[in-house]
Amino acid sequence: MSEKQLNSPASFTTGNSLEKKPMRIGVLGFGGLGQAATRVLAGKREMIWVAAADKKGYAHDPAGLNPDRCIPTYHSHGSLGYLEPTGTLSNRAIPDLIEKASVDGYFLALPNLPNTFMASVARQFIQSGWRGVLVDAVKRTSAVEQLLAMVDELQAAGITYMTGCGATPGLLTAAAAIAAQSYAEIHSVKITFGVGIANWEAYRATIREDIAHLPGYDVQRATSMSDAEVEALLDRTNGILTLENMEHADDVMLELAGICSRDRVTVGGVVDTRNPKKPLSTNVQVTGRTFEGKISTHTFTLGDETSMAANVCGPAFGYLKAGVSLHQRGIYGLFTAAEVMPQFVK
Numbered sequence: 001m002s003e004k005q006l007n008s009p010a011s012f013t014t015g016n017s018l019e020k021k022p023m024r025i026g027v028l029g030f031g032g033l034g035q036a037a038t039r040v041l042a043g044k045r046e047m048i049w050v051a052a053a054d055k056k057g058y059a060h061d062p063a064g065l066n067p068d069r070c071i072p073t074y075h076s077h078g079s080l081g082y083l084e085p086t087g088t089l090s091n092r093a094i095p096d097l098i099e100k101a102s103v104d105g106y107f108l109a110l111p112n113l114p115n116t117f118m119a120s121v122a123r124q125f126i127q128s129g130w131r132g133v134l135v136d137a138v139k140r141t142s143a144v145e146q147l148l149a150m151v152d153e154l155q156a157a158g159i160t161y162m163t164g165c166g167a168t169p170g171l172l173t174a175a176a177a178i179a180a181q182s183y184a185e186i187h188s189v190k191i192t193f194g195v196g197i198a199n200w201e202a203y204r205a206t207i208r209e210d211i212a213h214l215p216g217y218d219v220q221r222a223t224s225m226s227d228a229e230v231e232a233l234l235d236r237t238n239g240i241l242t243l244e245n246m247e248h249a250d251d252v253m254l255e256l257a258g259i260c261s262r263d264r265v266t267v268g269g270v271v272d273t274r275n276p277k278k279p280l281s282t283n284v285q286v287t288g289r290t291f292e293g294k295i296s297t298h299t300f301t302l303g304d305e306t307s308m309a310a311n312v313c314g315p316a317f318g319y320l321k322a323g324v325s326l327h328q329r330g331i332y333g334l335f336t337a338a339e340v341m342p343q344f345v346k
């Protein structure tokens with residue numbers, strides 16, 4: 001095998017030379033995860049961050065954007081649109097950016113509020129005629145199901161869309177799919193996450209979406225809560241959200257991958273919004289029966305020092321790289337984190 005064949009198919013070659021061009025990456029949504037994603041990319045040479053959009057504007061630069069300039073601008077002015085000289089204010093930041101920037105793959109670090117928002121963004125990409133790779137870290141089963149219904153349109157549009165590629169769903173779902181291989185039958189997949197963040201404002205959408213899983217709440221109610229109402233709720237719980245039996249897409253993803261029926265998958269966890277230390281160790285337990293008839297449980301536990309941002313953004317870019325290699329081979333449509341192996345981004 002030549003050196004070129006040994007190298008990942010997800011790197012680009014320019015013309016006849018073997019010089020590789022980094023994948024040009026865009027980030028939609030510039031909140032907690034979007035900003036962390038750009039810090040992750042800063043350490044990579046196979047990917048270059050060239051474009052981003054938030055609710056009020058966008059910025060793009062083919063030579064690369066600098067998180068050390070973009071993040072302070074976003075914090076002081078509330079939008080990347082204020083970035084000099086590459087920012088533009090716009091109330092249709094996503095379609096404007098899709099049209100103006102040259103990007104191979106986008107990480108959609110957007111809130112899925114309302115629960116149809118991510119599917120509506122996918123539709124904007126389809127309608128724009130853009131071709132490339134999209135990756136999301138969307139969480140709800142019903143949100144992934146909306147995207148599944150779009151598989152033919154994505155395929156026809158030449159888009160390779162990787163869904164559910166964060167931590168859960170994402171890393172932990174993929175770990176469950178691997179752990180399942182020891183068994184002849186899977187009895188249960190139990191995901192338990194612990195998240196610690198210093199303040200909820202750094203991850204507003206994540207916290208609102210988690211609140212929507214609490215008894216008595218739903219997506220609509222959580223979306224319409226003011227910041228003061230979220231704070232009042234968190235004051236009552238001492239900053240802790242305890243979540244059980246969540247509607248999480250790990251279930252539909254493992255069912256689609258043929259691992260087990262969705263009713264065997266459960267997801268819950270504890271989020272501390274006032275302390276970056278994890279309240280418990282995030283883990284997935286996969287219980288099954290081996291071909292010899294033994295019942296056993298595999299447990300995969302994330303290191304306590306790894307943050308939510310590290311466990312979401314790392315896998316998202318690993319799946320984006322895998323998506324680029326599929327796209328280069330003309331494979332379009334919709335794939336989940338339980339179906340495709342992520343590739344490590346150098």
Ligand code: NAD
Nearest residue numbers: 029030031032033054055111112166167168203204205206
């Ligand atoms: P955030 O609230 O911190 O930031 C959201 C960003 O999106 C902001 O920059 C905002 O301006 C931008 N935005 C909102 N509407 C927009 C629009 N119409 N056009 C352009 N930009 C828009 O969000 P976050 O806490 O970083 O969460 C992002 C998503 O990641 C959430 O949906 C959350 O559920 C998901 N998430 C997934 C996992 C996982 O493991 N799968 C873990 C954590 C978070």
